[in-house]
Amino acid sequence: MVPSERMKVLIVVGARPNFMKVAPIIRAARNLREKRTGLEVDTLLVHTGQHYDAAMSDQFFVDLGLPTPDVHLGVGSGSHTQQTADVMKKFEEVVVREKPDVVVVVGDVNSTVACALVTAKLSFDSAGSRPLIAHVEAGLRSFDRTMPEEVNRIVTDHVSDLLFVTEESGLENLGNEGISPDWIHFVGNTMIDSLLAFREKADSSTVLEDLGLRGRTEQDRGNTAVARYALLTLHRPSNVDTRDGFLSILEGLEELAADYPIVFPVHPRTRQRIKEFGLESRMGMNKAKVNSATPGSLSMQKGIILTDPLGYLDFLCLMKNAAIVVTDSGGIQEETTCLGIPCVTVRENTERPVTVDCGTNVIAGTGKTRIQAAIRAQMDRKASDRMPKHWDGRAAERIIDVLIRAHHDRTITKQSRVPEPCV
Numbered sequence: 001m002v003p004s005e006r007m008k009v010l011i012v013v014g015a016r017p018n019f020m021k022v023a024p025i026i027r028a029a030r031n032l033r034e035k036r037t038g039l040e041v042d043t044l045l046v047h048t049g050q051h052y053d054a055a056m057s058d059q060f061f062v063d064l065g066l067p068t069p070d071v072h073l074g075v076g077s078g079s080h081t082q083q084t085a086d087v088m089k090k091f092e093e094v095v096v097r098e099k100p101d102v103v104v105v106v107g108d109v110n111s112t113v114a115c116a117l118v119t120a121k122l123s124f125d126s127a128g129s130r131p132l133i134a135h136v137e138a139g140l141r142s143f144d145r146t147m148p149e150e151v152n153r154i155v156t157d158h159v160s161d162l163l164f165v166t167e168e169s170g171l172e173n174l175g176n177e178g179i180s181p182d183w184i185h186f187v188g189n190t191m192i193d194s195l196l197a198f199r200e201k202a203d204s205s206t207v208l209e210d211l212g213l214r215g216r217t218e219q220d221r222g223n224t225a226v227a228r229y230a231l232l233t234l235h236r237p238s239n240v241d242t243r244d245g246f247l248s249i250l251e252g253l254e255e256l257a258a259d260y261p262i263v264f265p266v267h268p269r270t271r272q273r274i275k276e277f278g279l280e281s282r283m284g285m286n287k288a289k290v291n292s293a294t295p296g297s298l299s300m301q302k303g304i305i306l307t308d309p310l311g312y313l314d315f316l317c318l319m320k321n322a323a324i325v326v327t328d329s330g331g332i333q334e335e336t337t338c339l340g341i342p343c344v345t346v347r348e349n350t351e352r353p354v355t356v357d358c359g360t361n362v363i364a365g366t367g368k369t370r371i372q373a374a375i376r377a378q379m380d381r382k383a384s385d386r387m388p389k390h391w392d393g394r395a396a397e398r399i400i401d402v403l404i405r406a407h408h409d410r411t412i413t414k415q416s417r418v419p420e421p422c423v
């Protein structure tokens with residue numbers, strides 16, 4: 001199918017949810033190289049540095065077996081404008097120097113839109129040639145433009161050449177926005193590729209023992225059952241950036257916290273707000289130090305248990321074993337669907353409606369009463385094993401196949417000197 005040639009694929013990561021989305025793509029490119037197909041796919045990994053803490057970034061490279069980034073832009077935190085502009089300025093230098101054939105961006109964070117925009121405006125020569133832009137996780141829409149991620153999704157999709165869609169709603173949304181079906185590829189979900197690849201390895205995590213949710217030693221043999229607990233994540237500015245909004249969610253959790261421990265790995269933004277708003281006392285108990293719990297200790301306690309942000313394998317282990325997950329994250333709605341774990345989403349909307357259609361996810365809003373009702377209903381729910389189409393662990397392979405075809409078509413077109421199609 002392919003001639004003997006090289007394709008240089010530059011892959012961008014910036015923030016925590018990007019890492020699990022690119023790991024399978026890098027692996028699929030590496031497998032192809034090992035199969036000696038006649039085409040060499042060279043990957044170049046660029047980390048923008050949007051997330052930079054060990055717990056928000058480095059640990060994910062270890063857990064997912066990601067290569068060390070070839071280039072680190074080191075942009076760090078700032079306002080949306082500062083962060084996006086810093087990534088753009090620094091990324092332009094890299095892409096001009098490296099001249100890749102394809103730039104792959106994933107998800108909806110500021111780094112995604114920044115690098116897509118830079119690539120769209122480049123021209124390497126007088127003919128205006130530039131890399132193809134591939135957007136992984138295209139087409140998701142919350143229809144809520146107050147979310148920074150929604151703006152990032154729309155802009156990224158509209159400057160991309162290859163749009164890789166994770167669920168059927170994405171096909172419909174992109175169609176409604178007038179994007180040609182020729183550019184859209186329904187490939188599945190690379191975040192789920194990672195989950196399926198690491199689901200078993202997550203069992204080797206000791207996080208349940210470290211938090212006292214399962215017995216640690218032989219002597220605890222009578223105590224090896226996992227305690228019934230809930231898992232919580234909150235980081236959306238709309239949920240944690242005002243005291244009243246944050247409090248309303250905590251009140252919605254009070255009933256659950258009265259009966260079960262709620263493990264809450266705290267995002268740095270949320271940690272700052274808890275301190276700023278003086279909400280520590282509303283959490284029910286003190287911060288747990290992972291590793292320091294005595295066996296069974298936390299499972300005996302109720303209330304919200306704060307931990308530092310966790311690595312990929314520890315968090316996956318906690319998700320797999322949770323009775324319920326309460327979150328405002330996009331990716332966790334998908335991961336709980338794949339695992340069949342009940343999820344309550346504390347937002348007014350979701351850009352991932354397939355997670356609701358599959359029956360694992362309920363959109364509860366952010367008011368106390370609705371959150372309580374959703375939690376009660378979800379605690380009684382039976383496990384679901386409905387899996388969205390193409391969430392089969394092979395999305396990254398499909399993406400690499402499409403990239404090869406697009407690159408091949410482009411090369412042939414250039415050789416025959418016919419004006420380039422938009423792909």
Ligand code: UD1
Binds near residue numbers: 269
């Ligand atoms: C970003 C993404 C969001 C994603 C989330 C996952 C955008 C617009 N938002 O939000 O879609 O769900 O990542 O975490 O891109 N901070 C640290 N250490 C870090 C990173 C951040 O302390 O390694 C603190 C900084 O104070 C920073 C704040 O967290 O100002 C927020 O970080 P930022 O990258 O701006 O946005 P997130 O809320 O993480």
